């Protein structure tokens with residue numbers, strides 16, 4: 366765990382235009398001063414992320430969030446009161462504080478008040494907005510421990526604050542409040558039902574939008590190994606077939622599902638929150654063990670399982686092959 370000296374060091378790095386690894390309750394972020402365009406560009410460069418993909422601005426409280434947006438509708442106030450600090454991001458028309466570097470040139474900005482105590486302490490000590498995408502290389506699996514960040518980016522990011530494993534384990538829910546109808550752009554730690562309950566109207570998940578949400582690209586959140594979604598009844602047969610072709614295959618399956626010999630077995634808790642919390646670490650473990658293929662039985666249900674299903678489907682989507 367990181368201490369007060371490290372926190373102070375992190376604040377100094379941010380003030381001087383550097384980047385730090387930052388724990389949040391969802392996933393670890395790669396943090397930079399959101400008002401420093403050079404620092405923000407460094408984040409894009411480190412991640413290998415296209416510069417026109419917007420970043421989320423993290424702030425200490427709703428009051429600070431209001432400086433980044435133009436107008437603060439009643440629905441923003443209601444959602445902020447209900448879910449901040451926490452795993453929810455609001456998209457609103459931007460104020461002049463939000464530069465093109467942060468918004469990818471769009472008229473809107475994404476703001477979030479994270480709930481992790483170390484993130485809160487850093488944002489309070491820093492006093493400004495921090496742009497922080499997930500601290501992984503573009504397209505890969507988000508990090509949920511400080512060790513994951515060090516493994517991905519340790520060469521180029523000297524300070525990674527260690528806040529332990531992330532409590533939620535999947536990214537924040539992104540809620541678009543910039544048009545007449547509220548909509549979820551990315552399912553996450555807060556479910557559409559929870560949002561609807563506060564707003565008193567449906568908050569649909571918007572499948573496609575003109576806005577560039579990299580997390581909405583078909584292939585994203587993907588481990589190195591190919592991910593295949595398989596029904597519980599078909600796993601054994603599929604696993605045997607792949608094994609017989611000489612593919613190094615692992616199953617990420619419920620306890621009740623048996624696997625043939627010679628197939629790796631990986632396991633996540635049955636509870637939706639436990640599954641979400643452990644998902645990214647499991648995908649990384651499977652990669653680290655050298656498997657080429659992962660057969661996943663998708664968990665059912667709503668709530669945070671919606672975010673899990675979304676990430677697994679994107680991980681399973683066909684991806685452009687590298688050189």
Ligand code: TXA
Nearest residue numbers: 391394419420473474475498499536537577578579580
């Ligand atoms: O839980 C999270 O949100 C984590 C932690 C670190 O806070 N952050 C995260 O950041 O997931 P990132 O950059 O990996 O994903 C942010 C998503 C991207 O898909 C981006 O396109 C979208 O937010 N986004 C940012 N600004 C937006 C905007 N103005 N309109 C629509 N989407 C936006």
Ligand code: MG
Nearest residue numbers: 498499507580
């Ligand atoms: Mg990301």
